[in-house]
Amino acid sequence: MQDSDEDCMLRYADGELAAFQVLYERHRGSLYRYFLRQSPRDVAEELFQDVWTRVIQARSRYRPDATFRTWLYTLARNRMIDYWRRQGRDPLALSGNTDAVLYDAGEHPTGNPRRLADLRECLEQLLRLVESLPVLQREAFLLRHDAGMTLPEIAAALDTGAETAKSRLRYAMERLRAGLPEECLEGHEHG
């Protein structure tokens, strides 16, 4: 049976490096992509390292009150917000707005979607759409589809309620569906 993230973190706190390796291997890809979708590559690398540094430094104080994944992405989100603020942006200022406002905010990134027959083009288009989602929707989407988090975990990581998290995710999906040509959503065979 696979050890839980929380067990691995506790074992690492006791000095077992192999437990950290397991944790790192499980989360490195999704955490890296979380940053990569929201910042330039060099920044993503720096933020990624910062988060793991904090995990390592905090190992002796880790208590499994929440899932490790929630904690990890809470750290990640804080680093992301720090970065946005350094850029003169404050995405959390949007928090008080309704989800409907968030959904309406911003122009559609692609205008009228043209027909895309090629899978590769569909993939590229989808990435562009994800990267152009409003911040709060994008976070919810990435936590769900990259990190594989449940709605309660997403809500905890975003410091919001489950219903709000669910709404953001739903609006993100609607926006992506609207921006992606129909043939991209009609059942490509994926390996």
Added chain:
Amino acid sequence: MVDDKDAHLSDLYRETSREEPPAHVDQAVMELARRSVRRCTLTPFGNHWVAAGALAGICIVSVLLVVLLPEQGGAPDLPHTLQDADMPEPGAFAKRRYPKSVDDAAGGGMSGASEESDVARERFDFYSVMPEAEQQAPAGERVTPSITAPAPRQAAPVPMQSGRVAVYVLQIDGFSSLAQAVAMQDKLAFMRLDASIQQGDGTQTGYRIRVGPYTDLNELDRVQAQLDKRGIKSTRERVP
């Protein structure tokens, strides 16, 4: 219908979203994790001896360079010659706030109340990792050993007019707590820079970080530019 499309969309995203961190990032993280474990498992002893050993090592290297250079027919051609006037006077160790992100790296995240003392304890535990530390101890301020594995590349040394080799470090001031300094040291480690933490003496409070030493001005320029690019302000100091 919508659910089907969402499922396809989800599949499509998983198909395209496969980027992974580059190998050097993986290595840096794992190295930090490894060092962190070592800090905890080794027995702490003799911080002063370790500090003294680090300083003694710098002095020995400096003396060897001074002795060996004349035997090799003088200094090699260098891009530019060191002038004492080029170098700033060693500045006073001013207490200065570091940007928020560094404070955060050392501070919050979890319960946090004892974080600083924990980090400090871990760091002091780590002092015992340094090998061959039992050297003669020159008087002076306390110096912690570097935490990075690779030492910076030492290119051609710069001789002064007196024939001695000038040795420089880049100094980063303004850490009011050891935890802040440690967080910066870890950050520098990710940049593959060799850094040590020093505690202010009687008239100076807080901590500062020294990156180096360097005997090649080109290397010094390059590293300082690298720090500037990351928003880390440093000053050049000549090691006496």
